[in-house]
Amino acid sequence: AQSVTQLDSQVPVFEEAPVELRCNYSSSVSVYLFWYVQYPNQGLQLLLKYLSGSTLVKGINGFEAEFNKSQTSFHLRKPSVHISDTAEYFCAVKGLTGGGNKLTFGTGTQLKVEL
């Protein structure tokens, strides 16, 4: 089974500042990794994903994440945030081998961008 840890439940940041949202996972098999975003009063949508290949993946709205296998991390970054990035961000992991590996979500990080 896999698990995901998002250590920061809330991250306040000023507009135009950089931000990093941390995600660590645990798995005995290879994984796919995802970040989903939920804007206020909206549904969840995919921000970016790592399936294979380059460990640096780029997503929508200028976000990127880097898969670090040795540190079992998949931190989300943006060099300059905007007010509109205020949302809840969820990291998720899915094991590749074995049957019935469900997608497992972390508890979420609330990003609040302030002026």
Next chain:
Amino acid sequence: GAGVSQSPSNKVTEKGKDVELRCDPISGHTALYWYRQSLGQGLEFLIYFQGNSAPDKSGLPSDRFSAERTGGSVSTLTIQRTQQEDSAVYLCASSLEGGPPSGANVLTFGAGSRLTVL
């Protein structure tokens, strides 16, 4: 359809009543998930259907909760004898599973069914 459809969008019920929530996934998606999201809380996994395999029910909080998926498509989540703590938004999501193409394993979420138990 083009997206994941959930009904009803809002349901208000009295404590002790049974409720049924419906999810119509994207056509051809083999995997279907149910999650629960309470106010200010993260995503709580409830149940996972994958093709013809036995569902993963490990997240169902009690035996009052059950779900089925008929014909590999539509799913219903049933909550019997509802309690106030069952009040939440119930989210359904579907995806293709397995290896490539790159669209596989990406969940598409429905808008959710907001349940309020009085």
